[in-house]
Amino acid sequence: MTMVDARGKEQEFFKGMDQYRDLENTGTDYLSKKLSTHLINEITRKLPEIQGYIDKTIHDYQSQLKALGHDVTGNRGKMLHLILTICQKVEKAFNKIVDGGEGGGERVLEVFDVKLKEAIHKLPFDKILTLKNVRNTINEADGYQPHIIAPEAGYRRLIEDGLTLLRDPSARAVEQTHQILKSIVTQAINQVTELQRFVNLKSEILAHSAVTLDRLKESSEATVRTLVDMEGSYLSANFFREIVAAESFSYDPSRPKPQFVTLNGEILLEKRYDGLSAADAHLARISDHVSAYLQIVRSQLLATVPKAVVHCTVVPAKDNLLAELQEEVAGKEEDQLRRLLNENEEVARQRDSLQKRLTLMERAAREIMAFRV
Secondary structure, eight states: OOHHHHHHHHHHHHHTSHHHHTOSSOHHHHHHHHHHHHHHHHHHHHHHHHHHHHHHHHHHHHHHHHHHOOOOOSOHHHHHHHHHHHHHHHHHHHHHHHHSIIIIIHHHHHIIIIIIHHHHHTSOHHHHTSHHHHHHHHHHOOOOOTTOSSOHHHHHHHHHHHHHHHHHHHHHHHHHHHHHHHHHHHHHHHHOGGGTTBHHHHHHHHHHHHHHHHHHHHHHHHHHHHHHHHHHHSOOHHHHHHHHHHHSTTSOTTSOOOOOBOTTSOBGGGOOOTTSOHHHHHHHHHHHHHHHHHHHHHHHHHHHHHHHHIIIIIHHHHHHTTHHHHHHHHTOOHHHHHHHTOBOHHHHHHHHHHHHHHHHHHHHHHHHHHHHO
């Protein structure tokens, strides 16, 4: 029996019963129409709420798709433009972090203002400047120069020993700055959202950044090493001339005496050696002269090493972090660019799934608009 036959039988039943014959609200047909009218009324009442939910969902899906990025399949020009744009965004993010505060520029400043200063001030200069070491060094030295009150070779060797101590902290400042810049590159890469789906391009950016920073590190190391070495290759004779002149009885009392300070912060020309023998006083005076000279060099290096590191490493990194990669990419063929933009498979799956759901929601929105019209 078909549904039509069943409903015909149902109507015959109600018409054949005295208690139902005059009623209009009987039968499946009436119930269906009643329920349909009620359902339509409820849907109509809820339409603004349903449409609001659909509109919000469409916006969310569109935002997620935008974050994942569009499909990159296209011609060489479009792919090249995308890669160069991403490289520029990484460089911009890198520069912003370097110029920023905590996590960027402050970490670099801490290397110079705290770590380098602490490391240099903790160096064991006192072991070089003991009377015993000064005596042994002077005894092994020969040759005199008129402007120096002790053998030149002895002074030179003591100063060179002190400068040798300064090499390691200076080199560590270069290495510490290098490591900070490498970590900032990683931070910058993670901030560029559209890069995350291109695994190959991300690896290329990391590799080229590392090569650039390594090269800048070598340049910085050479410059800092030169700053230290040149202090030992040429002694500032005027320094010792001034000391000899200031300590002599013929020094013009109307002239202010130079305020040389030792590594311990003592004013050199105010030191007294009355409690020492003549020989020990002579050695102590030499030790203090070298200490004052090293103090000048130490102060100079604390000022010049940071400038050298920034000039040779930080500034060039900000200007040309990915310059070589961008130049290299500009010469690549279309298939090579496509390999760089070979995105993560999971990202592709997410985009396809979101696109399908967005299509369904947009269709629902159109049907609601048609229903309301």
